[in-house]
Amino acid sequence: MRSHVVRLLSLVVVVASACEPSAGSPSSEVEGEHEHEAASSAAADNEVLPIVVEGTRLVVRKTDGTIATETEILGAKLVVSVDGRAPQLVRVDSIEEDTKSDDGEILLYELSSQDATGQWVNVCPADPDGLQRGFLLSGTWTKTGEHLRDDANIELSCTSGAVGKCLRMGYRPWENDTQFARHQACTRMLRADYCGNGASYTKNGTLINVFDPAGIQKAEPTEDLRFEAAWGPDGAVCLHHPRIPENGSLEDIVRACPERLTGRTGDACTAEAALADPKALVLNESRMR
Amino acid sequence: MIGTKLLFIAATALMGNVAEPSDGLIENGLSLNGIAMNGINFNGAELNGLSLNGTKLNGVELNGLSLNGPVIQGLSLNGPVIQGLSLNGPVIQGLSLNGPLIQGLSLNGPVIQGLSLNGSSLQDAAPGPSKPQEATARVVGIILDPS
Incomplete structure (x- = not known):
């Protein structure tokens, strides 16, 4: 199986730059609503590009019309709204093929966000195997647990949740x-x-x-x-x-x-x-x- | 109306009065700083946009209380009964829950730090069906790293 685990080698650099408030970098001091301000500020200084997903693969079309490479996506920050709250930034730290998938179609993302001290911490809780990964899936989940088709809506899920577990069992809703x-x-x-x-x-x-x-x-x-x-x-x-x-x-x-x-x-x-x-x-x- | 009922309760508690019930309370944009509340009953209350810093609730009975961030920090809840408590971040920090009974607790991050649970009886869920607590994380877009 093709394996292209790509770890974010520039993690230290990214954290260092994040500790110095500058254009596009959230402040290390941010917490709560300040974090939301940082997300808005970063979004203002760096253009928020729309995304689509093909299966679980994130596709980003840049302003020049070309598609961002995986290397360009690493270190990029997703703008995420949790339960309808103000957006926050979630960084893409690594992308890897799911070892449980035999055709490489399921990509798992290591994702982190800044805590109150400015540290980037994994946003996904550990699943029963200890894995902390997320992925992107199109559609909307209602409060009654119904999955509605909606290509314009993309949601983050973690491998520890029911949506992620079912995906990794081989039930792929996009097929x-x-x-x-x-x-x-x-x-x-x-x-x-x-x-x-x-x-x-x-x-x-x-x-x-x-x-x-x-x-x-x-x-x-x-x-x-x-x-x-x-x-x-x-x-x-x-x-x-x-x-x-x-x-x-x-x-x-x-x-x-x-x-x-x-x-x-x-x-x-x-x-x-x-x-x-x-x-x-x-x-x-x-x-x- | 922002927080008037709860602030009233806090004021009475500080004066030594106890057990003002707050059933079905909904408060938005509330900020409590360094307030100690004693002998309060919260039942089915929902607090949104809440910032709790260094707040202590002592001798309280909390049933079906839902606290929704953004920041819940240095919160100390002391029983005797903490039941059906739901704390939703994104940041939950320095939280201390002291029983004896802590039941049906739900904490939703993404950041949960310095959590301390002390109880002679910790139960993960009350009997009966429950609602899954998986948050909806909608991706609005992406900002590519200019470096």
Whole structure:
């Protein structure tokens, strides 16, 4: 596999220049609203260029019409608005192909922003493998966990989140409609969002085993895990047992969305039947408690 | 109206009065500096655009409180009950939470520094479904490094 991990060698230089307030460099003293002022100031002094993403690849067209190279993107600062707040600057420190991807199509970005002391710190929390990487994906995520197509909107996600985990499992929403739906179904599954309304019935750190009828994630035998549910883009297609019973029993969950799950729980929900159901795009196992 | 209700509460607390309930309070653009509040109940309150510096809340019961940055700094929360607390940065610094019960705590960075949690009982989530706390980070554009 082609590997082109490119670390930002000029990190020290960049931090040093950032410590001296100058055109285009945020002050080391900035924090809170001052940081936002710095973001606005930097944006005023250095032109904010629009971006597009192709899959997870960041494409920047420069003012002269040419496309920025990867070297030019390294060290560049993304202008990011978190939860609608004033924009802040997020620096691109490295770009690398995902080692879990066999075709090099998924790029992971090391991203950092300045903390209150002026230090650049990784913006992504560590995932279960300790990896702190982010990536860019087009579309909008609603409060109910729905992924809406929108090429004009690009969002940052981290490998530690459901969106990132599903992408790295091989569910790539940009490939075709089915993959878009599989990715959406996968995020519902990881969050145990049985009703497809954004309510999560799991908790962080819960082990599950994922597989699907297309064989992107293959069913592998597990000792302690039992089939839990089959999933579509709008939530569970059927539910054998709840992942975390303390967060909701079968009865609680059916009560929350009877139109979806009545008559489709317990022994009425099997992996064999789900694999033959075209509405079931991904399936999972979890520990029965 | 900016912060009048909460500031009133702070004033009464400083005078030694306690347990003024603040259910469903929404405050915007509030700044609290070096204020000590004792014996206060906050239930389902939401504070936006908040700057907390060196603030102490003692003997409080905090339920479903949401604090949204930009800067939450040197904040000390002392139980007995801290429940369903959500702190949203970008900068959360020098935060100290002292139980005995801290439950359903959610901290969203990107910067969380100097965090201290002390409780005889720390529980990561209250029973029942929850809303995922993944922030939406929209990329507006990019500034190429001129160097």
